[in-house]
Amino acid sequence: EVQLVESGGGLVQPGGSLRLSCAASGFTFKSYWMTWVRQAPGKGLEWVANIKHDGSEKYYVDSLKGRFTISRDNAENSVYLQMNSLRAEDTAVYYCARGGTAAAGPFDYWGQGTLVTVSS
């Protein structure tokens, strides 16, 4: 059974940093693109970043470039999102999702999400 479990969310002050983790199981992790998608309270879905199987390609939504970094550890079956210089507008549930083997999407399995709250 495919499982994605996010962790690392919580309350952080504006300007602070957080590192989200997503532990994957039930599939050959190193063969898949992985993605982070976020959802602000009461809002729609926003794609954040994607990373290729071997980490050789990374893509980000323009508005977050330079503040957020996606990475992965195929030995640990995990994908990460390092978030720096956090702002109130980064408050959201962050989902980890599995992409394809030959392409970045679609996203066929999702974790339950981890809530990030940026507030003083």
Added chain:
Amino acid sequence: EIVLTQSPAILSLSPGERATLSCRASQSIRSYLAWYQQKPGQAPRLLIYDASNRATGIPARFSGSGSGTDFTLTISSLEPEDFAVYFCHQRFNWPLTFGGGTEVEIK
């Protein structure tokens, strides 16, 4: 950036009725469109990928159509569990984008 516009924002229907949801892209995305369903407090679930292919385990009452810039998700006969929010998503070009969503509510 490719903008996806979903309509209507809210669709009020009764169980057993047919639901037709629209997603329009700001430029051609060929058939690289997916549909997701999201219920309150839950993660999104993939329903349709590449415009018309049902994902694993998705009931046959869900179908997708379209190509280029105009796409449709049809639910042939609404079941109680189908009342939710539906998002379209394109993977044709970076940045990947989602539509704003259509809420299917009980009339």
